[in-house]
Amino acid sequence: MSSRQELLSLTDSGIYCPPGDFYLDPSKPVDVAVVTHAHSDHAYAGSNKYFVSEKSELLMKMRLGEEAVLETRRYGEEFEINGVIVSFHPAGHVLGSAQIRVEFEGEVWIYTGDFKLTRDPTCEPFEKVECDVLITEATFALPIYRWTPPDELSRQINSWWRSNIDAEKVSVLFAYSLGKSQRILKSVDPSIGPIFTHGAVENLNKAYRESGVHLPETHYVGDIEDKKEFTGGLVIAPPSAAGTSWLRRFGKHSTAFASGWMAVRGARRRRALDRGFVMSDHADWPGLIEAIDASKAKRVLVTHGFVDPLVRWLNESGKEAEPLK
Amino acid sequence: MNLFTNLYLSLDQTNKTNEKVAAMRDYFRKARPEDAAWALYFLSGNKPRQIVPSRRLRELATELAGIPDWMYEECRNTVGDSAETISLLLSEGGNKNDLPFNELVRDHLLPLRGADEEVQKAVIGKFWTDLDRAGIFVLNKLISGAFRVGVSQKLVMRAIAEEFGLPVDIVALRMMGNWEPTAEFFRTLTDANLEDEAPIARPYPFHLAYPIEDDLSKLGSLKDWQIEWKYDGIRCQVIKREGEVFLWSRGEDLINDSFPEIVAAAEELPDGTVLDGEILPFRHGRILQFQDLQKRLNRKKLTDKLLAKIPVILQTYDILESGTEDIRQKPLASRREVLEEIAGVEGTIRITEPLRSASWEKLDELRDESRSHGVEGFMLKRFDSPYRVGRQRGDWWKWKIDPFTVDAVLIYAQKGSGRRANLFTDYTFAVWNDDKLVTFAKAYSGLTDEEIRRVDRFVRDNTRETFGPVRSVEPVQVFEIAFEGIQRSKRHKSGVAVRFPRIHRWREDKKPEEADSIETIHALLEEYEPEANR
Ligand SMILES: [Zn+2]
Ligand SMILES: [Zn+2]
Numbered sequence: 001m002s003s004r005q006e007l008l009s010l011t012d013s014g015i016y017c018p019p020g021d022f023y024l025d026p027s028k029p030v031d032v033a034v035v036t037h038a039h040s041d042h043a044y045a046g047s048n049k050y051f052v053s054e055k056s057e058l059l060m061k062m063r064l065g066e067e068a069v070l071e072t073r074r075y076g077e078e079f080e081i082n083g084v085i086v087s088f089h090p091a092g093h094v095l096g097s098a099q100i101r102v103e104f105e106g107e108v109w110i111y112t113g114d115f116k117l118t119r120d121p122t123c124e125p126f127e128k129v130e131c132d133v134l135i136t137e138a139t140f141a142l143p144i145y146r147w148t149p150p151d152e153l154s155r156q157i158n159s160w161w162r163s164n165i166d167a168e169k170v171s172v173l174f175a176y177s178l179g180k181s182q183r184i185l186k187s188v189d190p191s192i193g194p195i196f197t198h199g200a201v202e203n204l205n206k207a208y209r210e211s212g213v214h215l216p217e218t219h220y221v222g223d224i225e226d227k228k229e230f231t232g233g234l235v236i237a238p239p240s241a242a243g244t245s246w247l248r249r250f251g252k253h254s255t256a257f258a259s260g261w262m263a264v265r266g267a268r269r270r271r272a273l274d275r276g277f278v279m280s281d282h283a284d285w286p287g288l289i290e291a292i293d294a295s296k297a298k299r300v301l302v303t304h305g306f307v308d309p310l311v312r313w314l315n316e317s318g319k320e321a322e323p324l325k
Numbered sequence: 326m327n328l329f330t331n332l333y334l335s336l337d338q339t340n341k342t343n344e345k346v347a348a349m350r351d352y353f354r355k356a357r358p359e360d361a362a363w364a365l366y367f368l369s370g371n372k373p374r375q376i377v378p379s380r381r382l383r384e385l386a387t388e389l390a391g392i393p394d395w396m397y398e399e400c401r402n403t404v405g406d407s408a409e410t411i412s413l414l415l416s417e418g419g420n421k422n423d424l425p426f427n428e429l430v431r432d433h434l435l436p437l438r439g440a441d442e443e444v445q446k447a448v449i450g451k452f453w454t455d456l457d458r459a460g461i462f463v464l465n466k467l468i469s470g471a472f473r474v475g476v477s478q479k480l481v482m483r484a485i486a487e488e489f490g491l492p493v494d495i496v497a498l499r500m501m502g503n504w505e506p507t508a509e510f511f512r513t514l515t516d517a518n519l520e521d522e523a524p525i526a527r528p529y530p531f532h533l534a535y536p537i538e539d540d541l542s543k544l545g546s547l548k549d550w551q552i553e554w555k556y557d558g559i560r561c562q563v564i565k566r567e568g569e570v571f572l573w574s575r576g577e578d579l580i581n582d583s584f585p586e587i588v589a590a591a592e593e594l595p596d597g598t599v600l601d602g603e604i605l606p607f608r609h610g611r612i613l614q615f616q617d618l619q620k621r622l623n624r625k626k627l628t629d630k631l632l633a634k635i636p637v638i639l640q641t642y643d644i645l646e647s648g649t650e651d652i653r654q655k656p657l658a659s660r661r662e663v664l665e666e667i668a669g670v671e672g673t674i675r676i677t678e679p680l681r682s683a684s685w686e687k688l689d690e691l692r693d694e695s696r697s698h699g700v701e702g703f704m705l706k707r708f709d710s711p712y713r714v715g716r717q718r719g720d721w722w723k724w725k726i727d728p729f730t731v732d733a734v735l736i737y738a739q740k741g742s743g744r745r746a747n748l749f750t751d752y753t754f755a756v757w758n759d760d761k762l763v764t765f766a767k768a769y770s771g772l773t774d775e776e777i778r779r780v781d782r783f784v785r786d787n788t789r790e791t792f793g794p795v796r797s798v799e800p801v802q803v804f805e806i807a808f809e810g811i812q813r814s815k816r817h818k819s820g821v822a823v824r825f826p827r828i829h830r831w832r833e834d835k836k837p838e839e840a841d842s843i844e845t846i847h848a849l850l851e852e853y854e855p856e857a858n859r
Contacts, residue, residue, distance in 0.1 A: 146413070266405050
């Protein structure tokens with residue numbers, strides 16, 4: 001197997017496809033880039049040409065710049081790059097996120113990018129696609145990571161918000177601005193109180209709304225002149241705002257962070273947060289195993305995160321698996 | 326147990342004192358006395374001996390989770406805590422069990438100790454299935470003897486006092502010594518109307534001092550202050566009432582058995598006397614090392630040989646009760662007069678002689694002699710001060726000598742536990758022995774959060790080898806290590822053991838070859854080790 005050239009392999013610039021001469025999620029400028037989604041660790045500016053999913057177009061423009069050359073493709077639509085057949089399939093991670101299917105000489109590879117199986121009203125659900133070789137992420141590949149069901153999460157966030165109102169505190173919830181913030185907006189009960197957003201979040205809300213995702217009404221924090229308006233409010237801000245003077249305007253407030261890392265107490269306490277909500281846009285352990293099984297892949301290559309434990313687990317369950325090289 | 330689990334979560338989720346007190350008050354308001362008593366027992370830092378060994382819990386957990394040992398290890402290393410790891414691996418989300426807390430502990434958990442393995446498995450397995458994640462976590466902490474929650478005894482007392490409208494010192498008095506976690510105890514503790522008839526063994530809360538913070542000049546005239554050496558022994562309250570003697574340590578342990586010669590001397594005290602002082606290992610007119618005292622404490626049975634090798638005295642400096650009367654509110658100067666009538670400057674129980682000095686400056690010079698007297702600095706006490714409850718600022722201060730310091734090189738790092746589970750926070754330092762580095766001390770504290778993050782980064786980027794949880798790192802970072810005492814030790818590679826080592830600062834300005842050598846340390850030893858130990 002290793003004597004032959006791999007269809008996809010890791011290089012300094014990202015995952016490379018030799019026969020197609022293109023890169024998946026390149027981390028350096030290249031000629032042709034095929035990009036899974038608009039998060040900054042996957043979409044880097046500077047390449048000559050990008051293939052992206054149609055639904056991610058607006059987000060990609062924000063990320064890569066207006067001048068970037070984007071070729072958009074619908075989910076499931078097959079296209080050719082130098083004789084290699086490529087298509088995007090929903091990854092359920094954030095709006096427009098895709099798994100990339102690559103087919104050449106009858107062999108099918110899937111690169112999942114970031115993905116999750118959990119229901120998320122802001123993006124298309126993960127599609128199970130069969131392949132010969134699967135390249136999967138492993139961000140949360142330990143059996144301790146098992147996510148709280150979405151309804152329970154909504155209940156938790158709503159009740160935290162309500163109890164802050166009782167304690168006359170503003171609720172400040174930190175969440176990644178692309179994806180997580182919008183998912184939270186769709187998860188909370190907007191009748192509890194007004195919702196405010198940090199500038200970084202508001203920009204992305206705009207792109208989501210323009211892409212056809214309906215979000216509840218939000219107010220940009222920078223537009224609020226009278227601090228009294230924040231009373232009873234929920235503020236959504238990126239984690240980078242934690243511990244900064246930007247928070248001072250809210251007066252008495254309670255802080256929380258929505259992230260998969262919040263599953264572990266130590267991670268929660270280290271950040272000196274009042275609350276942690278276990279909410280991730282990546283697959284949890286059961287999700288990873290389910291997706292790997294569903295792919296029917298004969299071989300699994302693992303990248304990003306708890307790579308070694310997942311590889312060993314798969315090997316011990318009789319699957320051929322190794323770290324992506 | 327849900328109410329207790331929620332209390333645990335509330336305490337865990339805030340680092341604000343007021344919120345912690347509010348959470349406890351809320352709990353004590355809602356809980357039934359029989360449950361509250363057990364909660365109080367655990368909150369006060371008591372824990373029953375390990376009910377089921379952690380090894381056994383781990384075996385059960387891996388079996389039920391269907392994972393191999395190596396995977397459990399991976400998980401535990403990431404989480405940093407076994408009880409939590411198991412709760413994350415096993416919980417199914419729901420909560421189908423709400424036993425009264427006292428029943429849970431008394432009828433289900435405590436009987437598991439020494440029970441048949443199959444019984445343990447059945448009982449624990451059932452709880453793990455029925456409880457939610459938080460419940461499993463708290464349960465595991467209780468059965469593995471590792472229950473700990475971030476509240477001080479003082480805070481617990483404050484919550485009780487506020488909730489039941491009692492003065493804090495009454496609560497402290499009622500909680501001193503041994504008590505059984507029963508509904509009866511809790512009712513007595515919280516009864517606002519109870520005539521407080523102290524049982525004869527009951528000690529007073531200790532008055533504790535903070536390290537001095539300000540300029541000495543802010544303390545005003547030296548004439549207002551009683552100056553004593555600060556002894557490095559075991560703080561002890563000696564009670565003689567109705568013909569009986571009780572020795573209480575600050576940890577609220579009755580330590581009569583470890584110090585029979587002090588018990589014998591205390592039997593000579595008048596009835597209705599309570600003294601405060603320090604137990605010191607003392608031979609041939611010299612104070613021995615603190616470690617020697619620990620040998621006395623650690624032995625189950627004292628041999629004549631040990632008694633002869635490490636004799637002790639009580640250096641007393643205060644009297645709280647005289648002629649059965651509580652005199653804590655009288656000024657220190659008057660208490661001192663009473664004390665002088667009871668104890669002399671010789672003998673097993675001896676009175677501390679206050680130091681005299683012409684000025685604060687002269688006193689500062691005298692402080693440099695501390696080590697040669699086997700003490701760790703001064704206690705400064707206002708002549709007009711009452712004997713207060715707990716740690717207080719203002720009337721009493723401790724003015725300690727500067728610690729020893731040594732520049733050492735970081736050679737190993739290990740991840741912390743709990744709050745710091747994902748960061749390398751536990752370090753091993755070495756000094757030079759010719760051209761080799763020898764392990765000298767371990768230290769866990771002293772860096773700021775920011776520095777900890779930077780050291781963590783350094784460790785990750787400069788790992789040489791990994792041995793289980795420990796990593797060896799490139800020996801390039803120098804740290805100034807402070808410690809309180811030094812003693813010869815055959816068990817340590819460097820030949821010395823140090824007391825209370827901690828990181829004083831990160832010497833980023835120093836190169837590893839500038840770190841201290843083992844000779845420097847042996848020189849310290851020669852200089853300060855009491856002759857008696859040589
Ligand atoms: Zn992503
Ligand atoms: Zn990513």
